[in-house]
Amino acid sequence: MKIDIISEDEKEMELLLIGENHTYANLLRSYLQKDEHVIFAAYNVAHPLLDHEKPRVKIKTDGTKTPRQAIADANKILLEGIESIKKTI
Amino acid sequence: MIIPIRCFTCGKPIGNLYNEYKERIVTEDPKKVLDDLGLERYCCRRMFLSHVDLIDEVLEFSI
Amino acid sequence: MKVEYISSDDENVISLIVEDVTAPFVNAIRRIIITEVPVYACKELVVYENTSPLFDESIAHRVGLIPLKTPLDSDESSRMVTISLEATGPTTVYSADMVSDDEEVSPIDGGFPIIKLGPGQKLSFNAECCVGFGKDHARWQSGLASYKNYPIIKIDSKRCNLCGRCSTACPQNILQMTDDAINVVDVMMCTFCKSCMEACTSSNEETLIKVIPQDDKFIFKVESFGNMTAKDLLTTALKMIENKANSLNQQILG
Numbered sequence: 001m002k003i004d005i006i007s008e009d010e011k012e013m014e015l016l017l018i019g020e021n022h023t024y025a026n027l028l029r030s031y032l033q034k035d036e037h038v039i040f041a042a043y044n045v046a047h048p049l050l051d052h053e054k055p056r057v058k059i060k061t062d063g064t065k066t067p068r069q070a071i072a073d074a075n076k077i078l079l080e081g082i083e084s085i086k087k088t089i
Numbered sequence: 090m091i092i093p094i095r096c097f098t099c100g101k102p103i104g105n106l107y108n109e110y111k112e113r114i115v116t117e118d119p120k121k122v123l124d125d126l127g128l129e130r131y132c133c134r135r136m137f138l139s140h141v142d143l144i145d146e147v148l149e150f151s152i
Numbered sequence: 153m154k155v156e157y158i159s160s161d162d163e164n165v166i167s168l169i170v171e172d173v174t175a176p177f178v179n180a181i182r183r184i185i186i187t188e189v190p191v192y193a194c195k196e197l198v199v200y201e202n203t204s205p206l207f208d209e210s211i212a213h214r215v216g217l218i219p220l221k222t223p224l225d226s227d228e229s230s231r232m233v234t235i236s237l238e239a240t241g242p243t244t245v246y247s248a249d250m251v252s253d254d255e256e257v258s259p260i261d262g263g264f265p266i267i268k269l270g271p272g273q274k275l276s277f278n279a280e281c282c283v284g285f286g287k288d289h290a291r292w293q294s295g296l297a298s299y300k301n302y303p304i305i306k307i308d309s310k311r312c313n314l315c316g317r318c319s320t321a322c323p324q325n326i327l328q329m330t331d332d333a334i335n336v337v338d339v340m341m342c343t344f345c346k347s348c349m350e351a352c353t354s355s356n357e358e359t360l361i362k363v364i365p366q367d368d369k370f371i372f373k374v375e376s377f378g379n380m381t382a383k384d385l386l387t388t389a390l391k392m393i394e395n396k397a398n399s400l401n402q403q404i405l406g
Contacts, residue, residue, distance in 0.1 A: 001399045017400070023183040024396045030176040068404045075397040081153045081173055082390045088155040089166065089383050090206075094217040094264055100293045102219050102377050105247075105263035127162075147205045148270040 006056070013067035016054045021045060025055035031074035037064045091144040098132035110137050164295075164375060166382040169302065171369045178370050182297040184389040186286055190227050191379040192220040192257050193291035194235060194279035201276040204241075204267050211267060215279055216291045218247050218264050222379045223256045224388070226283050233257045235279040241269025250279075257281060260378035295376040295385050301365030303342035307334055308360040318348035318361050327361075334361070340371055 001024070004016040017025060025043040032041035040060035046052040059067040094104040106126045113122045119138065128134050158167040170178060197212040204211065235252045239245045248262025269275060286293035305327075312334065319327040319334060324341045327334055327348060342363060349359040376382040 001396055001403075003400065003403050020396070023180045023188070024393070026176040027174075027180040027393070028400075030174040034174070071404050072401055075401050078177070078397055079394060081177060082394055084153045084155050085168070085170070086387065086390055088157050088168070089386060091265060091267065094214055095290065099296055100290050100377070101296070101375075102217075102260070102264070104218075104265060105261045107265070108263065144205065144268050148268055150205060 004054075008067070010066055011063055012058075012060045014056065014058045016056055018054050020055055021053065022055070025057060027078065028057065028071070028074055031077055032059060032070060034077075035070055035073060037061050038070050041070075090147060091142070092140055093136060096130075096133040096136050099130060101128075101130075101133050103128070103133055103136055107137065107140075111142075163381045163383070164378060166374045166386055168372045168374075169369065170372050171302075173368060173370065175299075175367075175370070178299040178372050180393055181372070181386070181389050182299060184392050185295050185297040185374060185385060186293060188285050188287065188392060189294040189385060189388050190230075190283045190285060191222045191292050191294045192226065192230075192233065192281050192283055193289075194218065194220070194281045195284070195291075196280045197277045198280070199277045201274045203273045204269050204275050205273075206267055211275070211277070214266055215250075215277075216289075218250075218266075219260045219377050219379050220257050220281060221260055222283070222294075224380065224384055228283055230283045233281045235281055236277070237266075237279070238276045239269060239274070241273040242271045244268045245275060252281075293377065294379050295374060295382070297372070297374045297389075299370045299372045301344075301367070302369040302371055303339050303344065304364045304366055305336050305339055305342065306362045306364065307336075309333060311356075312360050313356075315355050317351040317355055321347040321351035323347060 001020050002018040004018060006014040006016065022045060025045065029041050029043045032038050038059060039062050040058070043055050043057045045055045059070055061067055061070055092104050092107040095102050110122055110126060123134050123137065128137070153173055154171040156169040158169065160167060194216045197208065197215060199208045202208050202211065233252060233254045235250050237250050239249055245266045246262055247259040247264035247266060250259055252258040267275065284292035314329065316329045319329045323345060324343060326337050326339065326341050328337050344363060344365060346363055348361050349363060352359040352361050374382045374386050376385045
């Protein structure tokens, strides 16, 4: 996956996940929203007939962590979850 | 014509189960045969229940 | 996160109970299993002779849909495999007659009927098989996955008058009535039809039995079509999500 950062500052960030679709974007959004320091997280995917392999993700935090840190933390929980399943099977 | 290789709806490979189904259906209840073959979803079950095997009639003609 | 494995004697089916996760998590695994796990399938047929009752493209369609065993580390860059077949009627041509030049990539079962040939009819082709993804064509679909919220069935036993209507109404027969209580047998079979709630409301003012789907606990079932075992399929799908998360981490944190 490649990313394309549209805008960024210490509290807000908007980026494109190129080559992805709802599969990963929705997953990331759900774990971002579980973070108490994230006040806004959403994603948008264009219509399939348009250039749709670029989900746009927007994140706003309350200032105690940067949006980049929020994404890293969401990924961390996600990866831990995957490890638990792998261990069980 | 001839049994499709996969279920149209879910994609489960079913072609390999048809011969056994055809043999057993003569004496047994279709519900039991389908259950034994592992076809739990009704999309897969209808592939067998509603298949008409015309290949033997078409066989006599070739392209 | 808690994961519980439900054992099965079929190596092509895995069931898990997963707790403390979101629906998008199980959905992501489901979507990857259906569309993005790489498997081998016959893509193009070079037909040398075909006097059978079906057209070349019909035979190519059928041969393409036959699932092929796929080694674990296959991806888009894996080499093309050639599978050849030669048959003369009168006979039924099965997938067992297909000869592959790579013994690890061959039909999962020899029992798929490809075509029936009459006397004197011949079929001869070379199939070029390559790795692809389910999102491009059904021939590359590696399996199915589904998830369901874990049911919680709550019975207000103090006000329950043991009329037994809910027990009769349940189409899955999971409510059993004894002399002093209604017991839930095999709660995982519940399909959330809520017939029990309706039946209870018909004889009481409000329903004393409640069926609630648990938001963060799911019953997750993976069914492989045979290209690889269900365990390998699930492991491959999980690795693909891991790669996505790691790739994003790398670009975000530098």
